[in-house]
Amino acid sequence: MSTEVAIRDLGVDDVDALLALYQHLNAGDAPPSPEAVRRVFAHPGLRHFGRFDGAQLIASCNLAVIPNLTRGGRSYGVIENVVTHADHRGQGHGQAVIRHAIAQAWAMDAYKVVLTTSRKDPAVWAFYERCGFSSSDKRAFVIRAPAAG
Template identity: 30%
Template sequence: MGDLEIRRTTEDDLPAVVALLADDPLGAQRESPDDLTPYRAAFARLAADPHQHLVVAVRDGRVVGTLQLTIVPGLSRRGATRSIIESVRVHADERGSGLGTRLIEWAIAESRRQGCHLVQLTSDKTREDAHRFYERLGFSASHTGFKLPL
């Protein structure tokens, strides 16, 4: 395997990132890789926000993973800043290679660098393999999450 680079996502990376987001049963229901228009608009908003860190993992010139890290200043926990990890995806060819661990380790290190006191993430209830993965990395299932589609 070639060297791995974790770097900020560029607009040229969007087709590969959206393909990763769509490459599972849940993502296939939510994503539209054939129309990148909404993703380009979202990318512009993310790129303009210094609290957003959308990254890709690149090996041998190919995007093989991605995640989004959001830095959230807050008042609770004595004014603690926290980070939220979202949209963690690893290309099917790379699953089991340690790439997911490398991405999460990058996110934790960047969270520390940004002065965060807490890293949090959510994972769909059906992603049991992902839950075990996050627990192996030291995360605990401490809360129940709720969503309201708008």
């Protein structure tokens, strides 16, 4: 690893590196259209963070900060698409990018941050608990769109 490890916001210029990193999250995912990329990066309240080792993107997550009318009008955050390059796992990069996203949510006056995972591996759950998340606070339910017919 180089000595220059940094976390920063990702933008449209980082899409190729981000999509390559996402192959370590969901191998074989179809790439988004250029229009989808533009929509995602233009969406207010949605930020993508990347941890770089020199010029290489090695970990990422995104944070959506959602306006809210409960909790005194304080927003809440949702972290998704947490991924670390397979060659860099177990070195604290994923935890660093998640902690960065959480700090950004607190800076935007969010009252909570939610993260869900489809992973069934207890080691993954323990990782999120080390990042400060609790699995006993809420229960998540998911519904997926029906397959296009």
